[in-house]
Amino acid sequence: MSHSHDRHIRVAELARVEGEGAMHVTVTDGRVDDVKLEIYEPPRFFEGLLQGRMFTEPPDITARICGICPVAYQISSINAIEDLCGVEVTDPIKQLRRLLYDGEWIESHVLHVFMLHAPDFLGYDSALDMAADHRGLVETALRLREAGNALLEVVGGRAVHPINTRVGGFHRAPRRRDLWALVPELEWALEEAVGAVRLVAGFDFPELDHGHRYVALRPDPADQAPGCSSYPIDGGRIVDTDGLDVPVSSWPDEFEEYQAGHSTALHARTRDGATYLVGPAARFALAGDRLTPAAAAIAKEVGLTAPDRNPFRSIVIRAVETVHALEEALAIIDEYEEPDESHVEVEPVAGVGHGISEAPRGILYHRYTVDGDGRITDAVIVPPTSQNQRAVEEDLALFVQAHLELDDAALQWQCEQAIRNYDPCISCSTHFLQLTVDRR
């Protein structure tokens, strides 16, 4: 079986309904010619669905785009509508939104770190196989996820597709005693999360150094409510590692989506044609100085320094962000006082509103055009997964080039692992790539 000559690696389809897509790698004369990665994009359908809807509806509708990060879609949509309508919310509403988002980061990061990515590094085919030898680790992960889900349920009304969020705030503000009831479990979770950073920092990481530009949000510390850090999560300005610093409304001026030709999904690039990367590594690179104390301490202890350009070490950064989210949640609960009003009233304004927040996987951009009756006439939603797609393809090319000696099954497995570095929504399945090889 020849491995180093012409090879055409085609992934027929992904195994799960929301993971529909394909991967094509072409190798000619021992060099990777081309990598094309197709990822199913649910936002395209929802952009159409939103047209004609009222300006108050995006939080409920867009939450259905993703079962793992519904809060990200809700907050980005709320940011866009409130940007358009000139809304200022109170500190308790800011605290609750941050708590909700912390809950989502916790359950999303824990799922990825323990159940999807750690098995790769520990030499297991799946979390199920890992559970046979590391049952305690899996039980801890499930309990950590439940701690995140508990935050989502108390603040958002339920753990997935939260029903309590709305433009202007929340339908109902949680009682302080309901949040305080979460404290013991969150304190347990914080201690475990610190231990998790030590565990994953000890993994063997393949060497890969990409040169991509990092892009993230950078909040204004003066805008934060009591207990809230200024590490990027629910708002801020857009910054990058090349010195960009612009308001969220400038996203269309600095970045663009384009049809990549081989894919029904849109790709993204900077307006000057560069590839860029969003997500935990970008956040850490651009705002690592704003982590909560325990998160900053454990990051320093394990030798994590910003910027880190090895995508395989993203698992460590996600584990650090889990510590951050837990510590911040405890700080917010300590400061929270029930507001007199759970939301501010918002009147529709005709025009265009822009909103971005930091989904667990990176910046998520929403833009809505609203008419004088408050109806949405146009919607644009750019998820982090599609913004990263070009970077993922380029990194896959590097990775495949360095591992051409592997047979197809091993190469498929390595490619799946490499894609899992970016935690795209397609990677929830242990085996989401079906690799076929055409030999020339």
Add this chain to the structure above:
Amino acid sequence: MRTAVIGLGNRDRGDDAVGLLVADDLALRLTGADVFAWERPELDLLEVLPRYDRVVVVDAARSGAPTGTIHVDPVLPAADVAGTHGFGIHGVLELAAALDRLPDQVHLALVEIGPATHGEGLSDEVATAVEQLVAHLTSVLAGGDADVPG
């Protein structure tokens, strides 16, 4: 016996909503059982499964059988069960077993679907299967005997 019926799926993906719609119907008919139209990641079922003695999971399948075919407690390859955005129900049940979180009785009821489309609405075949499966499960969970429809 503490019983739960859990319907899985995605309301925005055509026939892939079948499990949710079966659960919606059963919630109106069943007493003595908890019914979940479960839109959370399948992995979160690990929190719920240990609370029950008997669980019936309703989901979509793509095994190549004609659209609308109903499988009850089938022997199907795990990859043919169309899990959405998660481990897939087989993976979750295997993990539950490994962690001693599995109820005494677990039953799968699967409805064969075609390629998932965008938006709400079932194909005629799957809509018929929903009615048949709801009637079947209503009878069985009430203690009756019923042949698997179809």
